[in-house]
Amino acid sequence: MLSSPTGSAERTGDVILAAEGLTKEFRGFAAVRDVNLKVHAGSIHALIGPNGAGKTTVFNLLTRFMPATRGRILYRGQDIGRTGPAKVARQGLVRSFQISAVFPHLTVLDNVRVALQRPRHLATQWWRPLSTLRSLDDRAMELLTAVQLADKADLTAGELSYGRKRALELATTLALDPQVLLLDEPMAGMGHEDIHHVADLIRQVAKGRTVLMVEHNLNVVSQLCDTITVLARGEILAEGTYTQVSADPQVREAYMGSEDDDD
Template sequence: MSDQYVLETRNLVKEFKGFVAVDDVNLKIQKGHIHALIGPNGAGKTTVFNLLTKFLIPTRGKILFKGDDITSMKSAAIARKGVVRSFQISAVFPHMTALENIRVALQGFEGSSFSFWKSGSSLNKLNGRCMELLDSVGLAEYANTTTVELAYGRKRALELATTLAMEPELLLLDEPTQGMGAEDVDRVVELVRKAAQGRTVLMVEHNLSVVSKLCDRITVLAQGAVLTEGDYETVSADPRVREVYMGTASSGERGSTSEESETEAAR
């Protein structure tokens, strides 16, 4: 495998009781790129993410990270290697402050995640880095705000900051703009662009405007298989893509992509 690829899948397959959710998928994610997985409901996008981060075990095929076979590794081990994932639904602690959420992430990254019995003052050494991360996503002024009080877009920004706390080399973003209004979408686009500096991003995203603004390369999935791949101009001009994805979007269904629908289809 060329050194230019951070992540590669080889003939990746996932079957559920005879249903093929991921069908012989070969991905090559180039270092430093923002790479998108797009496709209609049930295309297998989130299932691929779950395979890459070992929330699901592949039926067949291999997953390589920087040339190393990580197919048999567990989720925590993959995260420690630098593959870190966000989720469709915001995964932050609602009754902690924004700073405390970042501090928990830093504890995990630094190997002190089981030190919750320690006094808060003993963890203050992490506060400087916490503030840097909060500032990087525009949340410095909300450091002491309880997360449940944050607007949805800011919660997603906080989640991004917690993933960055683990210093990922490959950042996997699952529907980062889902459920957001236009103002929040624009903010998240800029945050993702900033987060991508010095690292590689693989994202599932239903909003084609976001994909066109952010992504260097796009892989289109349909019925669990790769339909086509290329830059936005190439992919958007492909009549097969218009038929299976963009046609659906123009019919008013573009925003309906969800992890739940793919999970249901996989079952």
């Protein structure tokens, strides 16, 4: 059994990420409609909902991978509605994706080195000697230690189990020094052992950060998350602790019986 959340929404900090009237329409169809969301600094906040609820669309809107039709997105109090996704990431709002994205033929250490090059402006400085990358080794090993992969640094990423690849992806995401980490279904496709491993990693890396995650595994959500927002048909159905939302009759009807649905 996973341990319970260490805090609650009431004990977290000020709002660090917010959506106001967030709407996305596709040829008249509203995939997301008037979503008002507040994510508090230092919290682990989950978006849940049945198939087609709009969870991943909300992620795409918040991280500016997709433009909103209407509404505002506020990050640290600033409207980022016209900011590009790369700049949003540099400002500390960083996301992962449902599909694991590692370089399978590079070593685990080299995967993290590649990720570290961008915030240190080394990615485009091709004229620098290869030895320059060695300066990244200490930080890379710190990140691998944080996700319990230090002993696998010299393996190629393709040799890792699926769960360990997701842990490596978490390390490469942390290399961008996120203040807010958005995780899109981090447990998707994992077995029981890997789920517990990655859930524990998320709990560890959330210390000093804010996490917003889309997740279908309700056991993980109930034990890991401070606040849960339930989406259905592109709208917020309920919000609160797991105990609160799981007792809501509308939530039970819309979601609790369809835990295996995908977005």
